Amino acid sequence: MNFNLQWTWFHRLGSPRWFYQKTQRWLPWLAIATLALLVTGLVWGLAFAPPDAKQGNSFRIIYLHVPASVVALAGYYIMAISGAVGLIWRIKLSFMLMRSAAPIGAALTFIALVTGAIWGKPTWGAYWVWDARITSMLILLFLYFGVIALRHTYSNNEAADKAGAVLSLVGMVNVPIIYKSVDWWQTLHQPATIKFTGAPSMHPDMFAPLVVMIIGFYSFYSLALILFARAEILRREYRASWVRQLVTNQPAEK
Amino acid sequence: MANNLSGGFKAYLHRDLLIALRDRGDLSKPLMFFLLVAVMVPLAIAPEASKLSAIAPGLIWILALLATLLSIERLFSEDYADGSLEQLLISPNLLMMPILGKITAHWLVIGLPLTLLSPVIAIWFSLPISAMVPMMLSLALGTAVLSLIGAVGAALTLPRQGGVLLALLVMPLYMPVLIFGSATIQAAVDGLNWLAPLAMLAALLAVAIVLCPLAISAGLRIAKNG
Amino acid sequence: MANNLSGGFKAYLHRDLLIALRDRGDLSKPLMFFLLVAVMVPLAIAPEASKLSAIAPGLIWILALLATLLSIERLFSEDYADGSLEQLLISPNLLMMPILGKITAHWLVIGLPLTLLSPVIAIWFSLPISAMVPMMLSLALGTAVLSLIGAVGAALTLPRQGGVLLALLVMPLYMPVLIFGSATIQAAVDGLNWLAPLAMLAALLAVAIVLCPLAISAGLRIAKNG
Amino acid sequence: MPTAFSAVFWHNTVLIFLGSNSPLTTHTVLKVESLAFERNDAVLFQPVDFELKAGEALQILGVNGSGKTTLFQLLTAILPSSSGQISYCGQPLSDCRYEYLSDVLFIGHQSGVKAALTVEENLRWMSPNNTSCEKISAALEAVGLSEYAQIHCANLSAGQKRRVALARLMTAQAKLWLLDEPLTSLDKQGVELVERCMCQHLTQGGAILFSSHQDLAQVTTRNYKLEPVVEVA
Amino acid sequence: MPTAFSAVFWHNTVLIFLGSNSPLTTHTVLKVESLAFERNDAVLFQPVDFELKAGEALQILGVNGSGKTTLFQLLTAILPSSSGQISYCGQPLSDCRYEYLSDVLFIGHQSGVKAALTVEENLRWMSPNNTSCEKISAALEAVGLSEYAQIHCANLSAGQKRRVALARLMTAQAKLWLLDEPLTSLDKQGVELVERCMCQHLTQGGAILFSSHQDLAQVTTRNYKLEPVVEVA
Numbered sequence A: 001m002n003f004n005l006q007w008t009w010f011h012r013l014g015s016p017r018w019f020y021q022k023t024q025r026w027l028p029w030l031a032i033a034t035l036a037l038l039v040t041g042l043v044w045g046l047a048f049a050p051p052d053a054k055q056g057n058s059f060r061i062i063y064l065h066v067p068a069s070v071v072a073l074a075g076y077y078i079m080a081i082s083g084a085v086g087l088i089w090r091i092k093l094s095f096m097l098m099r100s101a102a103p104i105g106a107a108l109t110f111i112a113l114v115t116g117a118i119w120g121k122p123t124w125g126a127y128w129v130w131d132a133r134i135t136s137m138l139i140l141l142f143l144y145f146g147v148i149a150l151r152h153t154y155s156n157n158e159a160a161d162k163a164g165a166v167l168s169l170v171g172m173v174n175v176p177i178i179y180k181s182v183d184w185w186q187t188l189h190q191p192a193t194i195k196f197t198g199a200p201s202m203h204p205d206m207f208a209p210l211v212v213m214i215i216g217f218y219s220f221y222s223l224a225l226i227l228f229a230r231a232e233i234l235r236r237e238y239r240a241s242w243v244r245q246l247v248t249n250q251p252a253e254k
Numbered sequence B, C: 001m002a003n004n005l006s007g008g009f010k011a012y013l014h015r016d017l018l019i020a021l022r023d024r025g026d027l028s029k030p031l032m033f034f035l036l037v038a039v040m041v042p043l044a045i046a047p048e049a050s051k052l053s054a055i056a057p058g059l060i061w062i063l064a065l066l067a068t069l070l071s072i073e074r075l076f077s078e079d080y081a082d083g084s085l086e087q088l089l090i091s092p093n094l095l096m097m098p099i100l101g102k103i104t105a106h107w108l109v110i111g112l113p114l115t116l117l118s119p120v121i122a123i124w125f126s127l128p129i130s131a132m133v134p135m136m137l138s139l140a141l142g143t144a145v146l147s148l149i150g151a152v153g154a155a156l157t158l159p160r161q162g163g164v165l166l167a168l169l170v171m172p173l174y175m176p177v178l179i180f181g182s183a184t185i186q187a188a189v190d191g192l193n194w195l196a197p198l199a200m201l202a203a204l205l206a207v208a209i210v211l212c213p214l215a216i217s218a219g220l221r222i223a224k225n226g
Numbered sequence D, E: 001m002p003t004a005f006s007a008v009f010w011h012n013t014v015l016i017f018l019g020s021n022s023p024l025t026t027h028t029v030l031k032v033e034s035l036a037f038e039r040n041d042a043v044l045f046q047p048v049d050f051e052l053k054a055g056e057a058l059q060i061l062g063v064n065g066s067g068k069t070t071l072f073q074l075l076t077a078i079l080p081s082s083s084g085q086i087s088y089c090g091q092p093l094s095d096c097r098y099e100y101l102s103d104v105l106f107i108g109h110q111s112g113v114k115a116a117l118t119v120e121e122n123l124r125w126m127s128p129n130n131t132s133c134e135k136i137s138a139a140l141e142a143v144g145l146s147e148y149a150q151i152h153c154a155n156l157s158a159g160q161k162r163r164v165a166l167a168r169l170m171t172a173q174a175k176l177w178l179l180d181e182p183l184t185s186l187d188k189q190g191v192e193l194v195e196r197c198m199c200q201h202l203t204q205g206g207a208i209l210f211s212s213h214q215d216l217a218q219v220t221t222r223n224y225k226l227e228p229v230v231e232v233a
């Protein structure tokens, strides 16, 4: 049908096999780019950027902390949107992406929390302060955990996918609400005794490596997502003939 | 037909209320729980009046939240086990209507009594009288949101019947209610404007009434396939 | 025969652990709950470090109590529903042995992880490092008592499957644990002798291990006749 | 007994007469075309094709685990089918979902009886809104539970619980009955009772799709066997 | 099929031979004397009296709600009886409770299958401690679930779940079997399988007490009907 003709590209895009084979070619390039960006950013940031006037060298953890935080937040939306696409167009691949995004996002959120806490000790004198942004980041971690835990509740893959998608969509509606409410909660009370001392206006010499690191983290995220999704495809499509051929290393029949 | 599509609300509201009333204790139980935890807190934390009244607004809300959480689990799990969930799913209504009926029944059995009982705890924790009205208003609105969000979690965790998993799913989503709810009481205690956070609760309720039934009906169908 | 009378402990311990491990998330869930509620408290109550650390000892205990309460409900209710409780009741062992096996499994899945995780919460609430060891010791002993007492409530509420009724039954019995538990931590924070309240917890545990299985086996038989 | 038997016999005679000689009066109620279902990418049974006409009772056969219950859940749209088409009175199910559901009575393995409600409350709850009290007590009388009307269903025996659910057969106003093993836990009188109800429904122009491991030869018009999928190695 | 039938036939012949001609070898396993049960001061059935000898299968008959399940719960001491006496191999039950319970296999309406465990784990768990792996897989093979050994029981059909419970018949080492409607949800092959198991148990000197609404004429030695209490107005 006409409809089908128009949408073939879309369905091809949704085919796990197509994805698996296409990404095979992208992977090496992406890996090289990621490695280059991360190494450049880290060396630049840790060794060459000038020390901070107030914080000395301890500020350098920013080159891990900020990229991890930014990508962790974006990761939630990537997860929820791929869940939504899966629900609406019934595309298996996007469910697989959703599933893969959850543990990666949780790990990044965890890194953001840990680096933040480590940074907190020298700057605030405490590992943990109940700040709005920090708190909402913690809640984000729990939202990720919820999506991961829910998956083990279902034995049927399709049901598990859909349930995860529904939950991450509900979460997506809630993330801004949570963020706003936590922010608001902070302003309503008297400010905490120790203040969050972010430096919004940064010296360009400090800022440039940060940008490199953020791009590096994004590309790392893509790399991880693709790798996780490929593993998921093999796990889920193990019955498909192309996967069997791939695994047993036999030449394709046709 | 139109009648049919919107139907099911009253029927399920009535049935669930009947079941709740059947074991006669059911209505008094959430209240008891609320009161009991309220008793335990001064035992665990030093019972000086100043300390208690400082944490009272938050505490009342945490209690309301836990009472909802403990009870919401059974919203669908019994229906799932005895097969009446299948009957709900094939009722010739818009699925939302029976679902909203069940949630309303839950709120009438848990949220409303909690709201009506809260003044006792307020007095217990030496909250000023002026904070009573905002407290009750915020509880009335907020517990409804808690029931709605909790029902989403209850639907999604059906095959394994909730417990701690349900808590894990639902708690992060409860945060805004908790914050605005306790902020309402706190503002009233501090003599600030408490209408703003209360309005936020009302807005949350409006959003939840529209979105949660969608997520719940999807969740129930998915769970049957679990 | 003697072997038979004392048997069943290991079998039920093993089975229940297996079931808990089966949904792989199950082990982490009580921890998540513990952490989540710990997050909600500062949200509901002003998040200043001084205020938080003042209520922290009591709070950690209330959290442990709630985590146990939420999970103990399913100790017998699933067995009741699927008929394996009947098999437990007619196993040719002293009834206590399988029951203790099940409770031990529950403690290993809930109480022990909570104990191991508690330092995180202590840091969150800025408790002094010196209070860590007493806190963990008191939690290890206390959560075992909570599991034992909770199981009595779970057995007695069986035909109606717990929820708020269970909470109602069990909460008053939890009081002593709560008091001595938080007293242990508080004493450690204040630099006082914390061994005395800890010894009381140990004594409670000894009493509970002897008495609770008796009450539970009676309760289970009554429930079958309910 | 003799009365029941002759009634059944008579009904069936009428049925055969109607079914074979007057095709105009019997229209197709339910039509299932190459219906398939997959779980975790495994196909459950060979594509299902059948037609159910008014006045017919079709028995779904199949060994344990062949997918009878799943088929019922597909037919009530509780589960989504992977492929194939279900149509009701000529229309695809997706176009007439609410009409279809209001014409269907489904009794599954779990009968949907609420333990906390009394027998009477349960039946009232599960029956159409406008069911009269007389009809309800007549139904309870028929399934032998009139003495138990005020008893909570938690205190019933297995067979009595099943009878509560089956009392719906007498109060429902549905054209299409979907019964998944209606005879579970029933004693011999119970089985006869269900047969009688089914016969009566058929003579009134209703249609029945049911599964059972027992033979209901007196009622069954045709049967359809669910076949397992043979894996091509 | 023919093999199964001849096996059953042969077993039964042996049984009749043993049962009727050599009274010395058959001792009384279970003896029930005027056993009664009251709930809320209402007596459930007329006092029960029967004797069950080794090699015998006694079928408990009774309409829905007559108290069969309750009787089984009395016999396993899950419920306390109001009056009467149960004795096992000549001793009153209270004196030999643990010996008795270790000789009993009880399968009730709910089969005790844990949904979260796999089929194999369930069977291992429900079988005696020393059951070998071969025995377990042979039992699973016999009930037709060998392919499902690693599947969680939550994902089984009703009949498959019942089959998991019934696989215990092949691993248990109990002398006395108490089976409350073992045939629920089973297909025809399942019923035959249970019959075969029961016959074999009888020839090995075991005793069976079971309830069922279906006839198991090939196995049943005698039956006992539970009668309702007639109220004296």
Ligand code: HEM
Pocket (backbone or CB within 6 Å): A062, A065, A066, A069, A070, A073, A112, A113, A114, A115, A116, A117, A119, A120, A121, A123, A133, A134, A135, A137, A138, A196, A197, A198, A199, A200
């Ligand atoms: C556990 C504790 C912490 C958490 C969870 C946390 C979380 C975050 C998050 C989520 C962001 C990204 C915000 C965005 O995308 O706009 C961020 C950015 C940042 N954080 Fe943290 N943080 C923590 C501790 C700290 C500490 C101790 C410092 C230094 C004093 C710090 C300094 C910064 C800076 C400078 C930025 C980037 C500036 C900006 O985007 O506004 N953080 N943090």
Ligand SMILES: Nc1ncnc2c1ncn2[C@@H]1O[C@H](COP(=O)(O)OP(=O)(O)OP(=O)(O)O)[C@@H](O)[C@H]1O
Pocket (backbone or CB within 6 Å): A155, A156, B225, B226, D039, D044, D062, D063, D064, D065, D066, D067, D068, D069, D070, D071, E154, E155, E156, E157, E158, E159, E160, E185, E187
């Ligand atoms: N929730 C589920 N998840 C995964 N698989 C399932 C689920 N429910 C059933 N199955 C599988 O689907 C198959 C068909 O099950 P179904 O209940 O439809 O069988 P059935 O024909 O009704 O059997 P029975 O005669 O025993 O009732 C079985 O092999 C079963 O293992």
Ligand SMILES: Nc1ncnc2c1ncn2[C@@H]1O[C@H](COP(=O)(O)OP(=O)(O)OP(=O)(O)O)[C@@H](O)[C@H]1O
Pocket (backbone or CB within 6 Å): C225, C226, D154, D155, D156, D157, D158, D159, D160, D185, D187, E039, E044, E062, E063, E064, E065, E066, E067, E068, E069, E070, E071
């Ligand atoms: N928990 C209970 N509380 C009160 N009454 C009960 C309870 N369980 C069963 N009864 C009543 O006891 C009677 C006998 O029930 P029982 O389950 O023993 O019957 P049964 O012979 O096994 O019937 P079926 O053939 O339906 O399985 C019934 O009338 C029932 O209403």
Ligand SMILES: [Mg+2]
Pocket (backbone or CB within 6 Å): D068, D069, D070, D109, D180, E157, E158, E159
């Ligand atoms: Mg079935």
Ligand SMILES: [Mg+2]
Pocket (backbone or CB within 6 Å): D157, D158, D159, E068, E069, E070, E109, E180
């Ligand atoms: Mg019975």
